[in-house]
Amino acid sequence: MGTNRILSPEKFHFRMPFFSKITVPNPVLLDQGFDTETTGAAPSGWTVSEGTGTSVAVVQGPDREGKSVYLRDTSATGMATMSRAFAAQSRAITLRWDWKEKAAGGWSRALVTGGSTTVVDIATQRDATGKHLAYRTPSGTWQVLQAIADDTWYSIKVTVDPTPPQGAAPWVDIFVGGVRKAHHVPLLSSPASFGKLHFQTNPNRTSDLYVDNVNVVVTESVNCEGTSQEVMDQEIRYAVAAGIDYWAFDYYPQQPLARARELYLSSDLNNQVNWCAILDGNFMAQYDANLTELVARFGESNYQKVLDGRPLVYILNNATAEKVAKMRSKATSAGLPDPYIVVMGWTAQGVADVKATVGADAVSRYATGQADGASYSSLTSLEASLWSDYAGAAGQVIPTVSTGWDPRPMYEYPVPWGVQPSDDYLGLEDQWTQQATPTDIAHHLGEAISWTNSHSANVPANAVLIYAWNEHLEGGWICPTMHEMQNSGRPLRLDAIAGVPRTA
Structure with missing residues (x-):
C-alpha cells in the first residue's frame, strides 16, 4: 500500500507481491572499494583537501586484502578531508562504509550533507571514560553508540529517511557491525534534499583515518500499490x-x-x-x-x-x-x-x-x-x-x-x-x-x-x-x-x- 520501504533492500525483493513495481531503476548511487585505483593517488571521484601536514591517498591494506584510502594528519592546526557527491535525494537512502583509526578516538568525522547543511554527523571520540563512536544530536551534544578500539576496522551503516510514511518525523538509524545502535534519532536538520558524504580528520590534533568500501543506495526503491x-x-x-x-x-x-x-x-x-x-x-x-x-x-x-x-x-x-x-x-x-x-x-x-x-x-x-x-x-x-x-x-x-x-x-x-x-x-x-x-x-x-x-x-x-x-x-x-x-x-x-x- 503506497510506497514500501520495508522490503526494498535488494535481498528481499524476491518477496514482493506480483503487482509491485521497481520505481528506482538503479538504486545504487555510489559503490567504491578503491582496489583498482592507483596507489598513492587521491581517490577517484572524491574532492580532496589537504591542509599543512596532511595527505589523502589510496594505500595498500593496511591489514586487509585490497586497498583503502588513508587520511594522514600530522598537524594540530589542519585537517585532511575527502568528499563525494551523489545524486541529490529527497527519499530514504542507506550509506555504508568501513573505517578505522590507528589510535582510536581521534575525533575523525563522517557527515552526510545537503548543500552546506549537515544532516548526520558521526565521530570517534576520546575522553576520561574511554574511546567511543558517537553521533551528534540536534542540541549539539554527543550520544555514545559504543566503545571502539585502536587499529580496528568498524563497518558503519546509516539509513536516513527525510520523509517517513504517515507524516512521521525525519529520522536516522545507525548500525555498527550489523547491529542497530541508534533507532529513529532526529536529523540535525531537514534540507529539501541531501547529496554528499564527507570524511575528515580532526583539525585540532594529530590523527589518522582509513576509509574503505563506501556504498550509497536508495532505500525507498519499491512502489507497492495494491489498493485497487x-x-x-x-x-x-x-x-x-x-x-x-x-x-x-x-x-x-x-x-x-x-x-x-x-x-x-x-x-x-x-x-x-x-x-x-x-x-x-x-x-x-x-x-x-x-x-x-x-x-x-x-x-x-x-x-x-x-x-x-x-x-x-x-x-x-x-x-x-x-x-x-x-x-x-x-x-x-x-x-x-x-x-x-x-x-x-x-x-x-x-x-x-x-x-x-x-x-x-x-x-x-x-x-x-x-x-x-x-x-x-x-x-x-x-x-x-x-x-x-x-x-x-x-x-x-x-x-x-x-x-x-x-x-x-x-x-x-x-x-x-x-x-x-x-x-x-x-x-x-x-x-x-x-x-x-x-x-x-x-x-x-x-x-x-x-x-x-x-x-x-x-x-x-x-x-x-x-x-x-x-x-x-x-x-x-x-x-x-x-x-x-x-x-x-x-x-x-x-x-x-x-x-x-x-x-x-
Missing part, C-alpha cells in the same frame, strides 16, 4: 485456481488497513472465495461497534461456515468469556447459527486454558517459526507435533500450516507497529527460518490434510489454516510474487498447493 479493485480481483482468481476455499482476514476496523477487506467485499468475484475474521486487539478495542458489523456478515453466503452453517471466527488475543458470550447472543438474536469460535495461542496448554475460560469451541495457532536460519523441515516437524499437542490439550483444533518465517526486514527497517528499541527488536535479526520451496509447502499442507482426516474427532470443522496469503514482510506467503511471475511466468507456490489432494 483490479489487484484484489486478480488475487481472488489466483486463490480460486489454487483451490483455496476461504481467506481469514485479520479484521482491521480502521483505515487504511481495512481497505483489503473492503476491496474483497466490493469485488464481483467475492463469492468465489469465502472469508472469515481473525480478531485481535484492533477489533477488540471497540468490540461492541465492530461486532455489530461482523455479525451482520455472518449470514452472507460468502462468509465461511463449518459444521452445517456455523460461522467460523478466529480470535488471536483479548478473548474474554463476556465477549464470546456476546458474540453468540448477537448471532442467535439475528436468527443465525451459533458461531464456531477458535482461539489462537502460542502454547498448547496456554490456549487450551483460554478456550476453557472463555467458552470457545476450538484452538489454533497463528504461525510457527524457527530461529537462527533453521531449515524449513525443522519448522514443519515442530508444527506437525503441535497439531497433536493442541488437540491433546484442548480437544478440538484447526491445524496451522506455516509457509515460512523470516521477519528480518523489520530489523533492517523497523515498522511503526512492530517491536521498537524499548522492546527486543534486535532479536529479529536471528528470528528466521530458511525459505521453503513450493514442493516443501505442498508436502506440509498434504501432511496437515492427512492428519485432519485421521483425527476427525479433533477437527470436526474439517478445516486447516495456512499462514499466510500475504505476510511477505514476516516471511510467510503464498500470494504470487513479482519474482515468480517475471522469472517463471507462473504462481509456483499456488500451483503446488493446487496439486495437493483434499481427501485422505
Whole structure:
C-alpha cells in the first residue's frame, strides 16, 4: 500500500507481491572499494583537501586484502578531508562504509550533507571514560553508540529517511557491525534534499583515518500499490485456481488497513472465495461497534461456515468469556447459527486454558517459526507435533500450516507497529527460518490434510489454516510474487498447493 520501504533492500525483493513495481531503476548511487585505483593517488571521484601536514591517498591494506584510502594528519592546526557527491535525494537512502583509526578516538568525522547543511554527523571520540563512536544530536551534544578500539576496522551503516510514511518525523538509524545502535534519532536538520558524504580528520590534533568500501543506495526503491479493485480481483482468481476455499482476514476496523477487506467485499468475484475474521486487539478495542458489523456478515453466503452453517471466527488475543458470550447472543438474536469460535495461542496448554475460560469451541495457532536460519523441515516437524499437542490439550483444533518465517526486514527497517528499541527488536535479526520451496509447502499442507482426516474427532470443522496469503514482510506467503511471475511466468507456490489432494 503506497510506497514500501520495508522490503526494498535488494535481498528481499524476491518477496514482493506480483503487482509491485521497481520505481528506482538503479538504486545504487555510489559503490567504491578503491582496489583498482592507483596507489598513492587521491581517490577517484572524491574532492580532496589537504591542509599543512596532511595527505589523502589510496594505500595498500593496511591489514586487509585490497586497498583503502588513508587520511594522514600530522598537524594540530589542519585537517585532511575527502568528499563525494551523489545524486541529490529527497527519499530514504542507506550509506555504508568501513573505517578505522590507528589510535582510536581521534575525533575523525563522517557527515552526510545537503548543500552546506549537515544532516548526520558521526565521530570517534576520546575522553576520561574511554574511546567511543558517537553521533551528534540536534542540541549539539554527543550520544555514545559504543566503545571502539585502536587499529580496528568498524563497518558503519546509516539509513536516513527525510520523509517517513504517515507524516512521521525525519529520522536516522545507525548500525555498527550489523547491529542497530541508534533507532529513529532526529536529523540535525531537514534540507529539501541531501547529496554528499564527507570524511575528515580532526583539525585540532594529530590523527589518522582509513576509509574503505563506501556504498550509497536508495532505500525507498519499491512502489507497492495494491489498493485497487483490479489487484484484489486478480488475487481472488489466483486463490480460486489454487483451490483455496476461504481467506481469514485479520479484521482491521480502521483505515487504511481495512481497505483489503473492503476491496474483497466490493469485488464481483467475492463469492468465489469465502472469508472469515481473525480478531485481535484492533477489533477488540471497540468490540461492541465492530461486532455489530461482523455479525451482520455472518449470514452472507460468502462468509465461511463449518459444521452445517456455523460461522467460523478466529480470535488471536483479548478473548474474554463476556465477549464470546456476546458474540453468540448477537448471532442467535439475528436468527443465525451459533458461531464456531477458535482461539489462537502460542502454547498448547496456554490456549487450551483460554478456550476453557472463555467458552470457545476450538484452538489454533497463528504461525510457527524457527530461529537462527533453521531449515524449513525443522519448522514443519515442530508444527506437525503441535497439531497433536493442541488437540491433546484442548480437544478440538484447526491445524496451522506455516509457509515460512523470516521477519528480518523489520530489523533492517523497523515498522511503526512492530517491536521498537524499548522492546527486543534486535532479536529479529536471528528470528528466521530458511525459505521453503513450493514442493516443501505442498508436502506440509498434504501432511496437515492427512492428519485432519485421521483425527476427525479433533477437527470436526474439517478445516486447516495456512499462514499466510500475504505476510511477505514476516516471511510467510503464498500470494504470487513479482519474482515468480517475471522469472517463471507462473504462481509456483499456488500451483503446488493446487496439486495437493483434499481427501485422505
